[in-house]
Amino acid sequence: MNLKQLSHMLSLSQTTVSRALNGYPEVAEETRRRVMDAAKRHGYRPNPSARRLATGKSGMIGYVLPTGKAVDIDPHFVEFLSGLGDYARSHELDLVLSPADADDQETTYRRIVANRQVDAVYISSPRPADRRLALVNTLGIPFIVHGRSEGFDFDYPYLDIDNEGAFHEAARLMLQLGHKRLGLINGDDRETFAIHRERGVRRALAASGLALGERHICSVTMTEENGYRSARRLLEQDEPPTAIVCSSLIMALGVVRAVRDLGLAIPGDLSLVAHDDVFPWLRPENFPVPLSTTRSSIRLAGARVAERLAARISGLEEGARGEVWPVDLVVRGSVAGAPA
Amino acid sequence: MNLKQLSHMLSLSQTTVSRALNGYPEVAEETRRRVMDAAKRHGYRPNPSARRLATGKSGMIGYVLPTGKAVDIDPHFVEFLSGLGDYARSHELDLVLSPADADDQETTYRRIVANRQVDAVYISSPRPADRRLALVNTLGIPFIVHGRSEGFDFDYPYLDIDNEGAFHEAARLMLQLGHKRLGLINGDDRETFAIHRERGVRRALAASGLALGERHICSVTMTEENGYRSARRLLEQDEPPTAIVCSSLIMALGVVRAVRDLGLAIPGDLSLVAHDDVFPWLRPENFPVPLSTTRSSIRLAGARVAERLAARISGLEEGARGEVWPVDLVVRGSVAGAPA
DNA sequence: CGAAAAAGCCAAAGCGCTTTGGAAGACTCT
DNA sequence: AGAGTCTTCCAAAGCGCTTTGGCTTTTTCG
Numbered sequence: 001m002n003l004k005q006l007s008h009m010l011s012l013s014q015t016t017v018s019r020a021l022n023g024y025p026e027v028a029e030e031t032r033r034r035v036m037d038a039a040k041r042h043g044y045r046p047n048p049s050a051r052r053l054a055t056g057k058s059g060m061i062g063y064v065l066p067t068g069k070a071v072d073i074d075p076h077f078v079e080f081l082s083g084l085g086d087y088a089r090s091h092e093l094d095l096v097l098s099p100a101d102a103d104d105q106e107t108t109y110r111r112i113v114a115n116r117q118v119d120a121v122y123i124s125s126p127r128p129a130d131r132r133l134a135l136v137n138t139l140g141i142p143f144i145v146h147g148r149s150e151g152f153d154f155d156y157p158y159l160d161i162d163n164e165g166a167f168h169e170a171a172r173l174m175l176q177l178g179h180k181r182l183g184l185i186n187g188d189d190r191e192t193f194a195i196h197r198e199r200g201v202r203r204a205l206a207a208s209g210l211a212l213g214e215r216h217i218c219s220v221t222m223t224e225e226n227g228y229r230s231a232r233r234l235l236e237q238d239e240p241p242t243a244i245v246c247s248s249l250i251m252a253l254g255v256v257r258a259v260r261d262l263g264l265a266i267p268g269d270l271s272l273v274a275h276d277d278v279f280p281w282l283r284p285e286n287f288p289v290p291l292s293t294t295r296s297s298i299r300l301a302g303a304r305v306a307e308r309l310a311a312r313i314s315g316l317e318e319g320a321r322g323e324v325w326p327v328d329l330v331v332r333g334s335v336a337g338a339p340a
Numbered sequence: 341m342n343l344k345q346l347s348h349m350l351s352l353s354q355t356t357v358s359r360a361l362n363g364y365p366e367v368a369e370e371t372r373r374r375v376m377d378a379a380k381r382h383g384y385r386p387n388p389s390a391r392r393l394a395t396g397k398s399g400m401i402g403y404v405l406p407t408g409k410a411v412d413i414d415p416h417f418v419e420f421l422s423g424l425g426d427y428a429r430s431h432e433l434d435l436v437l438s439p440a441d442a443d444d445q446e447t448t449y450r451r452i453v454a455n456r457q458v459d460a461v462y463i464s465s466p467r468p469a470d471r472r473l474a475l476v477n478t479l480g481i482p483f484i485v486h487g488r489s490e491g492f493d494f495d496y497p498y499l500d501i502d503n504e505g506a507f508h509e510a511a512r513l514m515l516q517l518g519h520k521r522l523g524l525i526n527g528d529d530r531e532t533f534a535i536h537r538e539r540g541v542r543r544a545l546a547a548s549g550l551a552l553g554e555r556h557i558c559s560v561t562m563t564e565e566n567g568y569r570s571a572r573r574l575l576e577q578d579e580p581p582t583a584i585v586c587s588s589l590i591m592a593l594g595v596v597r598a599v600r601d602l603g604l605a606i607p608g609d610l611s612l613v614a615h616d617d618v619f620p621w622l623r624p625e626n627f628p629v630p631l632s633t634t635r636s637s638i639r640l641a642g643a644r645v646a647e648r649l650a651a652r653i654s655g656l657e658e659g660a661r662g663e664v665w666p667v668d669l670v671v672r673g674s675v676a677g678a679p680a
Numbered sequence: 681c682g683a684a685a686a687a688g689c690c691a692a693a694g695c696g697c698t699t700t701g702g703a704a705g706a707c708t709c710t
Numbered sequence: 711a712g713a714g715t716c717t718t719c720c721a722a723a724g725c726g727c728t729t730t731g732g733c734t735t736t737t738t739c740g
Contacts, residue, residue: 049392050696067425072620085407085439099425223621280412281563390726
């Protein structure tokens, strides 16, 4: 059932039927009703390919997926996706993932924009002066960044959590408990979120006249194994930290294992806080010692990004609005006063 | 730069240029070269929307993503996606995720097929007599199932691992080590993979004249917490199992925690084997006691599914070929002889 | 050498929608 | 009543590609 058939059986022109369906004003109310009614009754749905060709709009949002033999997709992605999908579903938005060589995403961005394959894109895990950001900005496709970049002379729309504030609070808590030597097990410090977190910790320390030495920072991809290695590196030096702030629950697993291997105890010998993106399958309260966390649901962020993308596509949102969500600090059993 | 312009500057008809580019035979070799050359030089790329409208082919593969407030996307998905994307990239295939109400995916399948939004789809986590499978089968869109269903009177193309064989081997190993009481911590037993795994364990036990009682089976969604609860349930009964086979590494984390909470030891009091889908961020060799696993890379499966989908789209693969991958049994420190 | 077959190219008709530029009729206003 | 203004609808022109059917020109072969 296509427009031609439908308009023919209504004895109307395609023009009128099309306008009636798309809510244009120049069609009589009664006619519109007739059309809408017939469309529903016959289950007419405009062919998206045709509509796309005519309008250039696709009704889809895009994401360029970096891939490669050595590239692992972040497990956070799936949670973000849950939220995104949840919103997108209720608005009949589809998401197209365009896999790209991790080292050459530009080609892919250019392609999907030139081809008008999607109406908007989102960018995640941005770095300072991220080239993708500059690119989509000049390409002129609506977009939203999940996270933040730095060092641009233009503003851009983003959704981020207050990473600096969160880690500032976490570190401050440790300091208040009397800890003097803090360790930071961070994610890849080429990404802005990690930079912000480190900044937060440094700021808290500075306020107490302390500093964060190079040997008290680890910056690694967030795997259990790296959590373990980092913890050992931190804890096996002279004057090891008595408190650690860690960028992910998965790494925290490794930290806990290392602590145990070293014959230490949490929170007796080491206080631990980790960032929790709220995975359904791994919960901080279920750690051997319930884990204190800075918590922010990445899933909600996904939903919000979808919502804002939809708003941008339909012109409801404009400009470079940045949105920063506060982060909860949830204190559980894994923190205590500094050992004597 | 579109076809019209390109053909005009070559003084050829659109027909010829189109044919030259798409490898049709009725064009002279020299002409084809000229065309290809000019196309490359001017960076001509056919507009996919137009091509779609004309051919009905979209160059994308689809996946219907079940969503909902209470629906969690499986973390395995992201690994599968890595593989899929890796292959898709090299073939300029995009993946479109169509979010659907988890309780009504049929509408979405019908939509993407009717709209010809994608050339093929894949289905994951199938259940016995899975309705999605029957649906896409009748809708006539090329598809591949990742996993298997059961109870249909038609065959279908799939890629699955030998879940039954894997868990049969795992259980047999336990039996050979003298264990008499086995526990199974399985995934959701409405899904075929879980059924197959249970079947494998039962078969191994039966061969030794043993059976798997209801109280020795847990069937739960695969979270750390459920792993913990299941392990406690199994281990706190009279005559608890001395060996457990577990369906995922994530649950195994919970099992390990439970064992520790109960003051037991692995492998002294309990032998443990879990299935490993090969996540980059959680590795069995890094468990407190290196974990024995049945191992199969879900990422490779993703790549293979993409490959086969591409083959189906281009007509290279036909029929209902099923492909079952063997599973490695990797023995590490977490298994030992049954306690006296 | 002439007829038949093959090779090489093209004009034009779709694919199914949106949108432009009117046109006809109804209504308002002087 | 006639001019001007809305209102409501329509024919037709795209959007950029593929594909059908046909038309020349060249090659093949008895």
